[in-house]
Amino acid sequence: MGKISQGVLGGFSGKVGNVVGGTWKGIDYMRIKPANVSNPRTAGQVDQRSKFSTTLKFLQSMTDFLRVGFKLYANKMTQFNAAMSYNLNNAITGSYPNFTIDYANALVSRGGLVGAANAAVSSSGGLVEFTWDDNTGSGNAQATDKALLVVYNPTKDESIYDSAGAVRSATSQNLGMPASYVGDDVEAFIGFLSEDGKEVANSVYIGSVTVA
Template sequence: MGKIKQGILGGLSGKVGNVIGANWKGIDYLRIKPSSVANPRTPGQVDQRSKFSTVLRFLQPMTDFLKVTFRQYASGMTQFNAAMSYNLNNAVTGVYPDFAIDYPNALVSRGNLTTPADGAATSTTAAELDLTWTDNSGTGSAMATDKALIVAINAVRGEAVFTTAGPARSAGSALLNLPVEYSGENLEVYLGFISEDGSKVSNSVYLGSVSIA
């Protein structure tokens, strides 16, 4: 129960109706209690929260990677939030409660640098991932010195192995070392490029789900 000590304009302690009185550093102040939400879990809200959780689980393991690869689209927001926004709108498939990531349509890097050509990923040696691509230097904005952006996502474990400074575009191949416990498990693999000075990145390309030797 609230008490008005000095008239209606001051000295209110506690709550009277939807008005709450308090004191901060000797100053009395009033605030209005927010109206309660009659149904905070409408079907639309539940649907959106489930989609959000799906994308969050996908992106969280590569938070540091996204700080580099979504830099161009982080105007007024963090790089992670830019990645969340894109993938929420473009990379969720299914219906509630069975939402999943649409891996071919997801992006883990986004930009206007020329994308990789003919990318592929395989694993023939334990705890190693082999990637290949065609050197398309000179096509569009592609430069021989661009560095490979590589992500291998272990969705079951909620982990990712990545690099933002892989071999040059002109190299045509890369080797990514993996934890030994990944042997026998499937990883979702993406390849992109970043310019040598780090100012430009390409959209990522999904190379498929790879069973690790």
């Protein structure tokens, strides 16, 4: 039985027929209770499940990082869900059952801050080495913007990242890799976060590098 908490024009919680009501983050909602289908298997549903799983596999190892990278897009949803939505719609390539992440179109941070210029990646001594140009003064880029760095290891489904890295004017930073990563190909991304934390740049996919 549903319960009306704010008069006849307010929201309600519980179930009335096949309508379910509730509140999430202070927002009243109503939804239709889905039919009891134990395992829908239409071609479209199977495709979407596979795309979802591929995207989830990519992002779940960097959940904490995404709280910073997608902080500006967590409007009535979590930062992780905002990242899932963007990448599910923009960064999936291939066809069922061989969907993969198109890293060049993927974002691990998103916003209007000017991004990295001429970024590159290399590896030696168990380090992944990021370099970029100091493009301070280009648009809203500031020397004090902090680098957002991600190294994703698709072989191990793990990520190493820094959500408050070197400043833009430093033009380089290293991330240490676990010994078990040596010989693995990893994917590198760089973005920026303003010093006050209010602006974020779209991440740039730098490329793949073998950890040496």
